[in-house]
Amino acid sequence: MRTLTTLTRLLGVVSLFGGDRRIQLVFTHDERRPGILSAGVPEALRRLGPPVIGWEQATATRFDLAITASENDALTELDAPILLVPHGIGYQKYYPGSRVTSGLDPEKLVRHGEVVPAAIALSHESQRAQLIRSCPPAAERAVVIGDPCLDRMAMSRHRTSRYRRALDAGGRTVVTLASTWGKHSLFGRRPELPVELLGCLPFDGYRVVLTLHPGVWAAYGPWQVQTWLRPAIAAGLALVPPDHGWQAAVLAADCVLSDEGSAALYAAAVDKPVLLTTPGSPTTVTDSPLAALARSVPKLVTELGLRDQIDGAIARHRPGSHAPILEEAVEDSGAALLAGLLYALLGLNPPDDPVFPPVADPEPLTSPAAAFVAGVDASGELVRFPLVAEKSPDLEYRHVLAHADNAERRELDAATVVYADEPERLAGLLDHWPAARLAAAPIDGGCVVRDSTGETHELTADADPVLLSAFAYVRLTTGRPFAGDLNGAAVSALRRH
Structure with a gap:
């Protein structure tokens, strides 16, 4: 090879x-x-x-x-x-x-x-x-x-839930970016796109995954690729290595953002919504099915909202819509x-019933996001985003949440809510980060928060503890009781003395 x-x-x-x-x-x-x-x-x-x-x-x-x-x-x-x-x-x-x-x-x-x-x-x-x-x-x-x-991908479509678990997607919308190599590729022309998506897609609603052509890894080496993508990985990007599951990342996707590479055709072949992220490539054979696909799928427009375009592509996709093009490709x-x-x-007799093994599970390089910006969006929903972009969506009650051990110093200096994994550390967190208004930690079924006056409250709900601590900050800011509704989940609150 x-x-x-x-x-x-x-x-x-x-x-x-x-x-x-x-x-x-x-x-x-x-x-x-x-x-x-x-x-x-x-x-x-x-x-x-x-x-x-x-x-x-x-x-x-x-x-x-x-x-x-x-x-x-x-x-x-x-x-x-x-x-x-x-x-x-x-x-x-x-x-x-x-x-x-x-x-x-x-x-x-x-x-x-x-x-x-x-x-x-x-x-x-x-x-x-x-x-x-x-x-x-x-x-x-x-x-x-x-x-x-x-053929292997088609025979593995029933394993989509397994692949989504391997990507830690949960119930989130999986957005897979698939880049070929070279200067006309997604990664060559729009290397900032992973960070842009992480900064505009609500963390609890979307999982961003990136697959890069093996040529990218070969040209620059794993260390350089991961160094370039370090801010995105730290914010929760799932980076799939070239030999550990790019096919599964496509199968797990709700929408695939790609360039004029083979991954776009594979995504179309397994009936995924496809958005093209780059202008046409001079290396694409002009009368090929790939060129036809590039002409037919919607283009990702920088000036328009990325989230709206992704949601729109998913909503407008009709099963089988790529079939006429794929019928000329394979x-x-x-x-x-x-x-x-x-x-x-x-010169041998073949087995009676040859079969392909299923596509391998993805083994992404990823890291838990350690800092978020959160607030209430225009629809009235409490949302959070990884703290990676200079600009984040307009939010009411905007505030920063940072993990006491894993966030960077500058993120903690800007944090309104500092959270840790151990409830017994709450008082010390507020002493160490006096600019913060709340300290928070997870407990069974919810989280515990402590404010700067020393009051402590336990909040229980079917929600992520970090998002629950953001809810507590909004309720504290508005002077409303901690018990209430968090995006449809009932929150109960108990004041501790």
Whole structure:
């Protein structure tokens, strides 16, 4: 494999060999001629734990089959029939700065007058015409297999609740941002979008998730990516690593914000509302299904309210609305079609009922938000937002809440409510942060708050303790009793002496 992207694609393909002891798999990559986005491949293989051999050994060994997701490897050096599979839904992209379709480079498909792959996988019959235009001699090797990644996602849709739990979504609306790589990508053009969303989507109503193309991680490295995104992660962003669940993050989404990358097509294929976040990309094949999808879905407009656009996309989405475009991108296939091709190339009988394993659970990099701005919005609802943006929505009784141990010093200096995990610390919190008007801590079924006069109240309700402490501050400010209604939840209050 050449990159993390191709490794991920190959893992989906070879998952069909699970349980078949006739097949032994080994992995290799050409460390002598790395690709521009090959960083991270050795580390990913070490985490995965398969047998790995060097390129020199691979080229000196006879294999029954070689599977690759890139025509850019030195495939002629391998002694094996070669299956070439695309690393997206079909062939939707040009190589940057050219009009050569990625995956169909004629200079790589034909060497010394011979077609290199024994089989070239297509996701749709229409791609045969693409191949004929790009490399006529290779067209006879084309085989339509559908899309293994989409097949796995389709077979995993019943696990959506499981994936949402892994993302700690609860009953919140999941907004998944999915970025490809490069300067025309979501992350390349709008790197501030995760923070903008966290600052305008109520914390208790929305869960913001980000998936980045493996090329982003390879180009900059995990440390740099996480450093850039540290403010967003600290505010509650769920950042999904490239090899731990981007498909699940799409399946779990109520709305997907994307660019002109394959993730947008996958989101559409599993019938998600899609909002395009960037202008058109010059690397998108002009007459491709991806280009058609980009023309058809709504665009995220910076000047308009982000929340209204997301809510509107969800409300207006009609199941099956993307179907006409997807019908030109991928054909129904299933595991049997791909298994038939794989085992035919191997000269073996396929299993009776081949199946793909389900999509892996997401393992997001995330952190509990430690500071919030809260208040009453125009609808009269008490809401809170992570304290990340310079501007937050207009709120009545606006105030800051900060965790005594986990928030930054500047956040605590600005806090009206300081909260901790232990009720016995309340008096000390107000002594340490004298500008705060309330100290709060969770108790069974609610929270306990202490004001600057030393009065202590227990509030119980079916609500998050931090939001309940914000409710207490609003009631204290308005002079109303602590008992009342919090966004439909009954709050009872008991004064402690």
